[in-house]
Amino acid sequence: MSAPEGAATTLHAPSRRLLGVDAARGIALIGMMAIHILPMLTADGSVSTAYRIASGRSAALFAVLAGVGLALASGGTTPPRGRRLAAAAAGTLARAGVLLLVGLQLGGLRSGVAVILVFYALLFVVAVPFLALPARVLLPLGAGWAVLAPVLSQAIRPFMPMQSFDSPAPQALANPVDLLREVAITGYYPVLTWTAYLLAGLGIGRLALGNPRVQRAVLLTGAALAVGAWSASWWLLHPGGVLQELEAAGAAGTPLADRAIETAVTTSFYGTTPTSTWWWLAVAAPHSGSPFDLLHTIGTSCVVLGAMLMLTRVAAPLLLPFAAVGSMTFTLYTLHVVLLSTALPRTVPDAFLWHVLIAMAIAVPWRGLVGRGPLEALAAFASRSAAGLVTDRPAIRR
Numbered sequence: 001m002s003a004p005e006g007a008a009t010t011l012h013a014p015s016r017r018l019l020g021v022d023a024a025r026g027i028a029l030i031g032m033m034a035i036h037i038l039p040m041l042t043a044d045g046s047v048s049t050a051y052r053i054a055s056g057r058s059a060a061l062f063a064v065l066a067g068v069g070l071a072l073a074s075g076g077t078t079p080p081r082g083r084r085l086a087a088a089a090a091g092t093l094a095r096a097g098v099l100l101l102v103g104l105q106l107g108g109l110r111s112g113v114a115v116i117l118v119f120y121a122l123l124f125v126v127a128v129p130f131l132a133l134p135a136r137v138l139l140p141l142g143a144g145w146a147v148l149a150p151v152l153s154q155a156i157r158p159f160m161p162m163q164s165f166d167s168p169a170p171q172a173l174a175n176p177v178d179l180l181r182e183v184a185i186t187g188y189y190p191v192l193t194w195t196a197y198l199l200a201g202l203g204i205g206r207l208a209l210g211n212p213r214v215q216r217a218v219l220l221t222g223a224a225l226a227v228g229a230w231s232a233s234w235w236l237l238h239p240g241g242v243l244q245e246l247e248a249a250g251a252a253g254t255p256l257a258d259r260a261i262e263t264a265v266t267t268s269f270y271g272t273t274p275t276s277t278w279w280w281l282a283v284a285a286p287h288s289g290s291p292f293d294l295l296h297t298i299g300t301s302c303v304v305l306g307a308m309l310m311l312t313r314v315a316a317p318l319l320l321p322f323a324a325v326g327s328m329t330f331t332l333y334t335l336h337v338v339l340l341s342t343a344l345p346r347t348v349p350d351a352f353l354w355h356v357l358i359a360m361a362i363a364v365p366w367r368g369l370v371g372r373g374p375l376e377a378l379a380a381f382a383s384r385s386a387a388g389l390v391t392d393r394p395a396i397r398r
Helices: 013-037 049-054 057-073 082-107 117-130 135-159 170-174 176-186 191-205 212-237 242-249 278-282 291-326 329-341 351-369 374-391
Strands: none
Touching (some): 013 049, 013 291, 013 329, 013 351, 049 057, 057 082, 057 117, 082 117, 082 170, 082 374, 117 176, 117 191, 135 191, 135 278, 135 291, 170 176, 176 191, 191 291, 212 278, 212 291, 291 329, 291 351, 329 351, 329 374
């Protein structure tokens, strides 16, 4: 993303739009840092405030914004056609390759983080067939995917090996079938269900995000979706009696088996729901990948994005630190994982604060003086080079 052209009074609409998207992406990264470092439960066994706010929602926001970014990079409100589409597809696949290589290296570190980048890489590959679609197709497709993909996942996972609970690392390339199954279906961020985030983001990115009416619509629609999905899940679990069904079925073979049912349905899952009963699809727990979880977190992502886009019109300078972080999340996420595995593990006092301060101390001057982060520049170079192979090729005369 390019740096803003000035303060709120001098920003043109495209710059405000990009500033808002970057600010939302910065909030997503800070939220993920909080989940990686701060404890899930308090001393009395209750879910911590950080987890109640950010668990599941920050990673979902990250994924939705990936779709928004792909849409903005491939034409914004005008989906690409012909050679432009081929170039966008080639560039997207090249970015996926960079994400894969870096993600595998990070997965080999002892950071304690479920590294998202390899899953991201496959999401970028999956995005290619959808780049030519307009918002009016992408948004309902994303909603339908959020409802149906968890059902398919629940149906096929009983016939598959259990999740390994490891981040994909270089040695995983020795078993590519197992790696693909983990990344696509059984892992922490399974692409089968997470494609709903990608489609929603692509659809949102095809809207006129510089238009105040569109910004309000994104925020209000997201709020309604988030509240509606969460409320429906709560009603099914409590007045509807599904909680008792879940307790009776149990979650044998998963880390959830050791948690009381009330705690289990409010804390983070590990990417998928247990398959002991279909009623697990009624939860809205973070990282459960249920229809209610996907719809709720798509909604909260829209709220954050809509709010950041609206705030750029009245308080752009206040957003600049978050936008700076959000303009180089690939680099800063990588640094965050490296620091957790080396100099700043989560056991260091105030580790979360240190990670945030380091990210801002790097990002703010870097955005103003340099622009793209180093890994962003690498991904952009790979993307341009791949796209150039398409656009520079002479047209075939027929």
